[in-house]
Amino acid sequence: MSALFDAGLQPERTGLAWRRTAIALAVGSLIALRVLPDAGGSAWLLLPGMVGLITAAGLLVAAERRYRQTHRRLTAELPGHVGGGAIVAATALATGLLALAALLFVLTR
Amino acid sequence: MTTPSHDTDPATGTASPHRFPARLFRCGSEPDPRFTLANERTFLAWIRTALALIAAGVALEALGLDLHPELRLSASLLLIVAGLLTPLQAWAGWYGTERALRRSRPLPAPILALPTAVAVLAAGVLVVLGVLFR
Numbered sequence: 001m002s003a004l005f006d007a008g009l010q011p012e013r014t015g016l017a018w019r020r021t022a023i024a025l026a027v028g029s030l031i032a033l034r035v036l037p038d039a040g041g042s043a044w045l046l047l048p049g050m051v052g053l054i055t056a057a058g059l060l061v062a063a064e065r066r067y068r069q070t071h072r073r074l075t076a077e078l079p080g081h082v083g084g085g086a087i088v089a090a091t092a093l094a095t096g097l098l099a100l101a102a103l104l105f106v107l108t109r
Numbered sequence: 110m111t112t113p114s115h116d117t118d119p120a121t122g123t124a125s126p127h128r129f130p131a132r133l134f135r136c137g138s139e140p141d142p143r144f145t146l147a148n149e150r151t152f153l154a155w156i157r158t159a160l161a162l163i164a165a166g167v168a169l170e171a172l173g174l175d176l177h178p179e180l181r182l183s184a185s186l187l188l189i190v191a192g193l194l195t196p197l198q199a200w201a202g203w204y205g206t207e208r209a210l211r212r213s214r215p216l217p218a219p220i221l222a223l224p225t226a227v228a229v230l231a232a233g234v235l236v237v238l239g240v241l242f243r
Contacts, residue, residue: 006143014146017153024157028164039171074142083145084128085203088152092200095159099193102163106170106185 005074011067011082018063021091026056040109048101055094062087133204137211148206155199158225162192169236176239184235191228194221 005011029052036045066087072078128134166188169181198221205217 008143010143010146014149017150021153021157021160024160028160031164032167035168035171039173070142070146080126081128081139081145082142083149083207084126085133085207086129088149088203089129089200091156092152092196092203095156095163095196095199096193099159099163099189099196102167102189103186103193105167106182106189109170 003075005071011070011074014070015063015067018066019060022056022059022063025052025059029053029056036105040105045105048098048105052098059091130204133208133211136208137213140207140210140213144210145207148203148210151206152199152203155195155202155219159192159195159199162188162195162225162229165232166192175243176236177242180235180239180242184232184239187228187232187235191225191232195225197221198225 029049032052033046033049036049037043039045069078070082073080073082166185169176169185169188174181198219202217202219208214209216
């Protein structure tokens with residue numbers, strides 16, 4: 001990798017923010033896998049934790065790719081600007097679906 | 110004020126890859142990338158807030174805590190509904206801020222900041238009452 005774009009380490013901090021968001025989702029999913037089956041007894045209660053773990057892994061990979069791409073664009077190794085919203089929209093949508101699943105769990109138990 | 114610059118990269122003159130949502134990136138001009146990155150981190154902070162709210166709401170009901178049942182359920186629902194609205198704020202805030210940056214306008218205020226704080230406070234009060242009246 002070439003020199004840093006910015007002394008304030010903005011791309012690096014943004015990469016770390018994606019990473020800790022993915023880790024928060026992974027930790028929450030692991031706790032859900034541990035706690036939810038005891039709370040209800042249905043095998044369906046394993047689903048949110050599993051989907052959450054897979055999503056967290058995907059988010060980590062996507063975050064790493066996005067950071068590398070951002071770095072290369074800002075240091076003009078790649079054409080184009082930073083900051084597309086596809087992964088942003090997908091993350092918001094996935095979080096909303098998780099909240100709906102949580103609502104369903106609380107209302108049906 | 111509105112100079113579409115997303116089609117070609119001013120530095121290299123080469124075609125810039127398409128960015129979603131196209132409507133947003135068509136407007137205005139490219140801001141300082143550091144602002145775009147800061148906007149992205151704010152979005153992520155809202156998402157982590159949503160995850161915490163959802164986890165707290167589920168935990169209240171899933172852990173079998175010895176609280177007043179209706180108060181516990183109310184606190185749980187309040188947290189989860191807040192956790193449902195927060196991703197909307199995250200997306201709308203990201204979109205609105207990016208648009209304001211591109212148009213060099215004042216940044217929008219987060220609409221759901223105060224309601225989120227009130228919801229967390231109310232959930233806390235409900236849990237305390239649930240402990241007192243169990």
